[in-house]
Amino acid sequence: KAGVTQTPRYLIKTRGQQVTLSCSPISGHRSVSWYQQTPGQGLQFLFEYFSETQRNKGNFPGRFSGRQFSNSRSEMNVSTLELGDSALYLCASSYLGQGSQNEQFFGPGTRLTVL
Amino acid sequence: DAKTTQPPSMDCAEGRAANLPCNHSTISGNEYVYWYRQIHSQGPQYIIHGLKNNETNEMASLIITEDRKSSTLILPHATLRDTAVYYCIVRVGSSNTGKLIFGQGTTLQVKP
Numbered sequence A: 001k002a003g004v005t006q007t008p009r010y011l012i013k014t015r016g017q018q019v020t021l022s023c024s025p026i027s028g029h030r031s032v033s034w035y036q037q038t039p040g041q042g043l044q045f046l047f048e049y050f051s052e053t054q055r056n057k058g059n060f061p062g063r064f065s066g067r068q069f070s071n072s073r074s075e076m077n078v079s080t081l082e083l084g085d086s087a088l089y090l091c092a093s094s095y096l097g098q099g100s101q102n103e104q105f106f107g108p109g110t111r112l113t114v115l
Numbered sequence B: 001d002a003k004t005t006q007p008p009s010m011d012c013a014e015g016r017a018a019n020l021p022c023n024h025s026t027i028s029g030n031e032y033v034y035w036y037r038q039i040h041s042q043g044p045q046y047i048i049h050g051l052k053n054n055e056t057n058e059m060a061s062l063i064i065t066e067d068r069k070s071s072t073l074i075l076p077h078a079t080l081r082d083t084a085v086y087y088c089i090v091r092v093g094s095s096n097t098g099k100l101i102f103g104q105g106t107t108l109q110v111k112p
Helices: none
Strands: A005-007 A010-013 A019-024 A031-038 A042-050 A053-057 A064-068 A074-078 A087-094 A110-114 B009-013 B018-023 B031-038 B045-050 B061-064 B070-075 B084-092 B106-111
Touching (some): A005 A087, A019 A087, A019 A110, A031 A074, A042 A064, A042 A074, A074 A087, B018 B084, B045 B070, B070 B084
Antiparallel strands (some): A005 A019, A031 A042, A064 A074, A087 A110, B031 B045, B031 B084, B061 B070, B084 B106
16 A cells, blocks of 8 residues: 655745645545644644544644545645744544554655745 | 653664653543654654553564553664654544644664
């Protein structure tokens, strides 16, 4: 099975711009979660989507949003970028079905740099 | 906030067992202990999880104390490729959610 893929892998933007990151989960996985990782704050949960619905949300401003499509692929969007949004953005997928271990499978991440 | 406490860093000699401790004194009866690791600049990788019995898989062993307030992840024969940040996470294993709350983890340095 192919793993979780994220595109693009690297991105450079300037303050005030917006950005869209994409995540393709493992085939059959319906849950997609997004995380932000920075040296200062570590790994922080952004939000989770399941069957096209946002099910959980972390403590991030409304500039961070996401969506999930019917094929379970997910996108996250950050508007009005700030310098502090520079981070590694990780996507994770999970089966979350009967009998599963509920483990999360992470993608390689998208490294966003805001100048 | 994370419900676990881990030492910030540990060293281990290559070929020796690496024992990584984790305290989770407020764990609830239906919460599992999960371990993930993150090798530099990669996404975290699932290692193992358990409820109250000791668990073993091809990567590691997990020892959970009888009162479930602490646990130890054991890498039986550490290699240089095991150098990573190891995260201990407590969550409801049967929960219908993918949300994970990460703490600061333990940076394990395996030395030749």
